[in-house]
Amino acid sequence: MIEQPTDEQLLERLSSDAHAMSLLIDRHGRYLYGIARTLTQSQTEAEDAVQETLLALLKARFDGRSAVRTFMVGILVRQAALLRRKRRGWLRIVPHTGDRESDCDEQNASDAKADLAVLLEKLSHEHREVIVMRELQAMTYDQMASILNLPRGTIESRLHRAREQLKLLWIK
Amino acid sequence: MICPTDHLLHRFQDDELSPLDRQTVAEHLRACDACATKLQHMSQLSDLLRSAPLPLPAMSAILKWQRNTRLLQDRSIRRLASWMTAAASILLVASLYVSTSTQAQAMPTLHDWEAAVIGIDIEPGATDQATAQWMLTDLTHAPARSQP
Numbered sequence: 001m002i003e004q005p006t007d008e009q010l011l012e013r014l015s016s017d018a019h020a021m022s023l024l025i026d027r028h029g030r031y032l033y034g035i036a037r038t039l040t041q042s043q044t045e046a047e048d049a050v051q052e053t054l055l056a057l058l059k060a061r062f063d064g065r066s067a068v069r070t071f072m073v074g075i076l077v078r079q080a081a082l083l084r085r086k087r088r089g090w091l092r093i094v095p096h097t098g099d100r101e102s103d104c105d106e107q108n109a110s111d112a113k114a115d116l117a118v119l120l121e122k123l124s125h126e127h128r129e130v131i132v133m134r135e136l137q138a139m140t141y142d143q144m145a146s147i148l149n150l151p152r153g154t155i156e157s158r159l160h161r162a163r164e165q166l167k168l169l170w171i172k
Numbered sequence: 173m174i175c176p177t178d179h180l181l182h183r184f185q186d187d188e189l190s191p192l193d194r195q196t197v198a199e200h201l202r203a204c205d206a207c208a209t210k211l212q213h214m215s216q217l218s219d220l221l222r223s224a225p226l227p228l229p230a231m232s233a234i235l236k237w238q239r240n241t242r243l244l245q246d247r248s249i250r251r252l253a254s255w256m257t258a259a260a261s262i263l264l265v266a267s268l269y270v271s272t273s274t275q276a277q278a279m280p281t282l283h284d285w286e287a288a289v290i291g292i293d294i295e296p297g298a299t300d301q302a303t304a305q306w307m308l309t310d311l312t313h314a315p316a317r318s319q320p
Binding site: 014015016018021022025029030031033034035037038046047050051054055058116117120131134135136140141156157159160163164166167170 | 178179182183186188213214217218220221222224226227228229233234236237238240241242244245246248249
């Protein structure tokens with residue numbers, strides 16, 4: 001039986017091996033999209049955020065201090081925030097007309113409408129960001145602080161406020 | 173211990189307390205039903221979030237990611253190849269230059285006595301090239317000289 005390369009090995013080969021990237025996309029692409037979609041609440045923006053994450057991965061240096069998936073989510077969170085800022089600037093010029101929805105997304109929308117996804121949509125981007133990192137990715141406060149480039153104390157209080165807000169929405 | 177704040181309970185839930193603080197909160201939770209219930213609700217919400225299905229991408233999006241990353245990789249490899257070609261060219265030119273100048277240094281100079289023997293008016297230390305030039309010039313004029 002052929003032994004599959006680990007994620008770490010694939011990351012090392014990225015610059016010279018197109019197959020390595022293809023394997024990483026197969027393993028993590030769907031998950032990254034799910035996270036991106038939760039963060040951005042827009043299909044197009046989520047797809048773009050994943051694309052930018054994958055391209056950034058080609059230049060990024062993995063230090064091995066976390067799992068590869070956590071590392072990728074870290075890049076994704078930053079890319080999503082960057083895209084969001086760009087988009088906000090763009091929306092000032094061109095009014096937003098809504099996103100096209102694929103068949104796949106429509107099917108998932110019915111599932112996602114169940115409760116929590118809808119609640120998450122109601123949170124601010126900053127709150128959604130910390131909730132996704134902590135609850136979906138189980139990142140430590142230090143990891144989150146490093147990714148968002150914020151003091152640990154800010155992360156703690158932001159996460160606390162986000163949970164309080166989510167709890168209130170949940171009770172309603 | 174008085175009841176911990178929600179903030180502290182969240183840190184307990186996230187395993188972000190020091191071992192001592194963690195122990196203190198854990199002891200309190202064993203004794204206080206209200207706080208234990210509150211923590212249970214916090215954990216339930218977290219579990220729900222974790223178990224919620226994530227939206228899936230369209231197949232076309234996955235194919236687009238594959239295609240675009242491959243394009244960038246190909247471009248990077250081509251750029252790397254062109255840099256390596258340029259570096260190889262520079263190395264080649266440099267080694268040719270070094271080789272030529274080494275040969276020039278190794279070329280024997282005409283000794284003073286050699287110049288004296290052949291009776292030419294060449295400055296001491298002249299190269300073979302200068303001598304050859306003199307010989308060529310001299311031979312060109314040789315027939316004219318031999319005429320009586």
